[in-house]
Amino acid sequence: MEPTPLQSFQALILTLQRYWAAQGCAVLQPYDMPMGAGTFHPATFLRALSPKPWRAAYVQPSRRPTDGRYGENPNRLGHYYQFQMIWKPSPLNIQELYLGSLAAIGLDLKAHDVRFVEDDWESPTLAASGLGWEVWLDGMEVSQFTYFQQCGGVELTSTPVELTYGLERLAMYLQKVDRVYDLVWVPEGVNPDGSHRPAVSYGDVFEWNELEQAQDNFENADVPEMLRGFEVWESQAKDLIQRSLPLPAYDCVMMCSHTFNMLQARGAISVAERVQYIKRVRDLAVMVAKEYIRKDAMTLAERREEAGRGAV
Amino acid sequence: MSDPGIELFIEVQCEEIPARFVAPAMEGFAAGIQKLLGGLILGPVVPYSTPRRLAIAVQVAPKRPAVEKVVTGMPLAQARSADGLWGPAALGFAKKRGVDASALFDHNGFAAIRVVEGGESTATLIAAGLEAVVLGIPFKKTMRWGDGATRFARPLHGILCVLDGQVVPATIAGLACSNVSAGHWLLSPEPFTVTSAEGWLHALRERGVYADRSERHARVEAQLRTVAAAEGLHVQPDADLLDEVVNLVESPKVIVGHFNEELLNLPHRLLIESMKVNQRYFPLFSRDGARPQLTNAFLIVANNPEGDPALIAEGNARVLGARFHDAKFFYAEDRKLALGKHAQKLSGTVWIRGLGTMAERQAAITDAAMKLAPLTGANVDHLARLGTVLKADLATLMVGEFPELQGHVGHLLAEAEGYADALAIEEAWLPRHSGDALPSTPAGLSFALAERMTLLSRCFVAEMEPKGSDPQGLRRAAVGLVALLQALPHGAQGGLDALFATAGVPLPKSLAEFLLARLRASLTGEGHATDLVDAVMATGGADVASITARVHGLSALPKDEMAAVRTTFRRVAGLGRDHSAADYSLALLQTEADQQLHLAVQALPTDDADLLVALRNLRPVVDRFFAEVMVMCDDLPLRGNRLGLLRSILDRFSGFADFARLGGE
Known part of the structure; x- marks a missing residue:
């Protein structure tokens, strides 16, 4: 029998993917660059800028170098997963749909206390903000629920709603586990040849990684090189925006943001400098957004023409 | 009896409105209805609210009179x-x-x-004006949703509007008004029809939803008490938290939870603040003699009366476990380093851009605090030692994660390391807001004064005084400093100039004015008459405690006596103010009234502290003088003599109050 989200981490992900696929979402894969939150994925940040309808869901690893704890804290991770759903324009029944997803992963809502508690969201580096709630399941924040109002400094006319599920936290609740590394990723089973297949835990997959990444983030990452790296990614982003290439330019913005996060973890940025760095990333995000909106209004043929490549 | 009219009932249905928005929104909603219907309103506008509905009921006339x-x-x-x-x-x-x-x-x-x-039906007026009223409900923040341009606190789902039981044909943001409501979104979402506010309240009550906010408030309060009592424990009153949770639930159910007892080793202030601020729980206390003692039990106000209490309690306890596990981790990490080691990190932290590092800031505060020690009675050696770690907790993980524990963590760590007067590190932050407690120890008072004096001085010297925005919290610092100075022994500080000089801290003129403006606002804000405050402050002493004591003294006089004081001494000032000298000749004291006043002036105390009593005793003598003699008589030497007598009164009271500033009653 197929394991349920109460038994396995991957079953939780698969269930959410199936649920949102059934609502018409494009189920995407993680973006292949380091980022601090699923909102950075171009499927959210860039797509939100367009007036065109859009529904997508995906898992995105989030890297939070300062949250790393060498694998010693049962609740904190420097690398964890978010399940992200974006739907634009926001439908009026989105709360019901969201609650449906909780039911789909096996929660009997009538037995629990589910609440929507004010929590507005803001990303200073992305010049993005929104209003919404943190969703409480018996007092635990299991999701962030946000109606985007601004992105890349642009007021959005078609309002996207973004749902972010903290997968590890939710899974710990479902599996009744106190230590994230004890989460069952794959339950034990029997191979086709009858031999026993041991379970795979979250710790099997990530505990070693947490230790080494924390060592890097807090102790080893080369500060002068990263400071230089920030400058390089920044100038590259500006250059690409100049050349009207917002998509690769945005990749550089993500690298700037990640580099900044690493520098923070290394304690290499003072409070005053911090504000300056945030502003530099934000300025890039705003420039990318402007250029993206311009090109989003074009057809692919027009974009090809602008690229000097004519018709295919 | 006048016509009772017909009932208008409106329910705005929407997604969860932030708790803090509800009260002002309901005020604005009621005002909007008042404005729309004006004279047609026949009774009070009664507000109802839950997180998902804002409603109003009012008796109105059926039409505008023709x-x-x-x-x-x-x-x-x-x-x-x-x-x-x-x-x-x-x-x-x-x-x-x-x-x-x-x-x-x-x-x-x-x-x-x-x-x-006139003669239009009220229904017509509502149909035409309701949209503007509903969309005009004031919220601290509003948002757009879907493809629309409408702004509201959260997405609007429907508007119920019935007048005398009939649906009013109004449309709000494209939603046609209906007569349909629903219960709890999870437990009773099936729609039901509404014809009156009473019927609506009743139908909701049957579904476990308490839409009358005060009724819900009372239910939560009663449940908190009952459940705590059943545990043999008690809840400490917290009106703000209670108000907030009442706005977070529509079907309240109080459930008791227990967290792991070993977490009680953590700072209790951390546990209590985490429970209240982050989780909106009510911590439970046992009575250990007179002092309440925190226990590992807490109360949750859930929004699901039909839920499984054990499951909900267990879930909430897990959250606390996880949250406090972080705290345990941080506290353990922080304790691995001596506080002095944490303090070393401060030299790498910028305090305010252009104004140096946190280490320099700490040294400046300590220097000033030590110079103020003769005033506060603090032990200078203790101050010097505490000063090396005063801000050290800023570098701890614990304060990084829980900034509200600044000072508290430093205090606990310093105490564990055997610093004398360690509490002063925490008390340096007092008062945090107006009305907050003041430091209870001389060392705490020294740091609290020095903290604010140095902050204000540095920023004002750097011309960073607040203009609209106040990123350094200078207004709050000034209000705090005024409160501290008001509590100092009368006369000890000897004016702002002397005080700042004692502390070795520059006092720019702009800062002195800023502080006196805060003092004036504080005194008038407490209800003391503006003319009294101005009369006292015009004496120029700038000794905050003395100014405060004089205002309080005058303000405490019985109303009739104060009126007489105003009349008499305003007259003394009016006549005597422009006279050149305070001398007079005994030979020219012609009448009994002249002589009596002379004797009273001679008897005025030399000690400023007794001047209020002197003022009260002097008044009848002056009144007799005014009644019996003509000051502005034609005999110029005699007139000069009498004016000199009055002038000498003014001079004696010049450090007490400027009588010329006294107003009418």
């Missing part, structure tokens, strides 16, 4: 044709008003018609 009016047109000579019938001009006049010739009549020589104004 008033008949005569409208005159042209003189009859122009209105009638030769045959005596109404001519084209009169017919045109009638047509423009929508009536025909039969309505025309002679009104004092003019063609006239009767028109009826």
Whole structure:
């Protein structure tokens, strides 16, 4: 029998993917660059800028170098997963749909206390903000629920709603586990040849990684090189925006943001400098957004023409 | 008895409104209805609210009263044709008003018609104006949703609007009004029809939803008490938290939870603040003698009366476990380093851009605190030692994660390391807001004063005084400093100039003015008459405690006596103010009243502290003087003598109050 989200981490992900696929979402894969939150994925940040309808869901690893704890804290991770759903324009029944997803992963809502508690969201580096709630399941924040109002400094006319599920936290609740590394990723089973297949835990997959990444983030990452790296990614982003290439330019913005996060973890940025760095990333995000909106209004043929490549 | 009218009932249905928005929104909603219907309103506008609904019920007249009016047109000579019938001009006049010739009549020589104004049904007025009222409900923040441009606190789902049981045909942001409501979104989402507020309240109550906020408030409060009592424990009152949770639930159910007992080793302030601020729980206390002792039990106000209490309690306890596990981790990490080691990190932290590092800031505060020690009575050696770690907790993980624990963590760590007067590290932050407690120890008072004096001085010298925005919290610091100075022993500080000089801290003129403005605002804000405050402050002493004591003293006089004081001494000032000298000749004290006043002036105390009593004793003597002698008499030497006598009174009280500033009653 197929394991349920109460038994396995991957079953939780698969269930959410199936649920949102059934609502018409494009189920995407993680973006292949380091980022601090699923909102950075171009499927959210860039797509939100367009007036065109859009529904997508995906898992995105989030890297939070300062949250790393060498694998010693049962609740904190420097690398964890978010399940992200974006739907634009926001439908009026989105709360019901969201609650449906909780039911789909096996929660009997009538037995629990589910609440929507004010929590507005803001990303200073992305010049993005929104209003919404943190969703409480018996007092635990299991999701962030946000109606985007601004992105890349642009007021959005078609309002996207973004749902972010903290997968590890939710899974710990479902599996009744106190230590994230004890989460069952794959339950034990029997191979086709009858031999026993041991379970795979979250710790099997990530505990070693947490230790080494924390060592890097807090102790080893080369500060002068990263400071230089920030400058390089920044100038590259500006250059690409100049050349009207917002998509690769945005990749550089993500690298700037990640580099900044690493520098923070290394304690290499003072409070005053911090504000300056945030502003530099934000300025890039705003420039990318402007250029993206311009090109989003074009057809692919027009974009090809602008690229000097004519018709295919 | 007047017509009771008909009931208007409106329910705005939406997604969860932030708890802190509800009260001002309901005020604005009621005001909007008042404005729309004005004189048609026959009773109080009664507000109801839950996180998902804002509702109002009010008795109104069914329509605006109709008033008949005569409208005159042209003189009859122009209105009638030769045959005596109404001519084209009169017919045109009638047509423009929508009536025909039969309505025309002679009104004092003019063609006239009767028109009826008003009389519109209240339903029509509501249909036309409700959208503006609902969309005009004030929220601290509003948002857009879907593809619309409408702004509201959260997406609107429906508007119920019934007048005398009938749906009012209004449309709000594209939503047609209905007579349909629903219960709890999870437990009773099935729609039901509503014809009156009472029926709505009743239907919701049957579904476990308490839409009357005060009823819900009382239920939560009662449940908190009952459940705590059943545990043999008690809840400490917290009106703000109670108000917030009442706005977070519509079907309240209080459940008790227990967290792992070993977490009680953590700072209790951390546990309590985490429970209240992050989780909106009510911590439970046992009575250990007189002092309440925190226990590992807490109360949750859930929004699901039919939920599984054990499951909900377990879930909430897990959250606390996880949250406090972080704290345990941080506290353990922080304790691996001596506080002095944490303090070393401060030299790498910028305090305010351009104004140096946190280490320099700490040294400046300590220097000032030590110089103030003679004033506060603090032990200078203790101050010096504490000063090396005063801000050290800023570098701890614990304060990084829980900034509200700044000072508390430093205090606990310093205490564990055996620093004397360690509490002062925490008390340096007092008062945090107006009305907050003041430091209880001399060392705490020294740091609290020095903290604010140095902050204000540095920023004002750097011309960073607050203009609108106040990123450094200078207003709050000034208000705090004023409160600290008010509590200092009377006269000990000797004025702001002397105080700042004692501390070795520059006092720019702009800062002195800023502080005195805060003092004035604080005194008038407490309800002391503006003229008294100004009269006392005009003496220029700038000793905050002394100014405060004099204002309090004057303000405490019985109303009648104060009125007499104002009249008498304003007159003394009016006459004596412009006279050149305070001397007079005994030989010219002609009358009994002159002599009595002279004796009273001679008897004025030399000690400023006794001046209020002296003022009260002096008044009848001055009154007799004014009643019996003519000050501005024609005999110039005599007049000069009497003015000199009055001037000497003014001079003696010049450090007490400027009587010229006293107003009328």
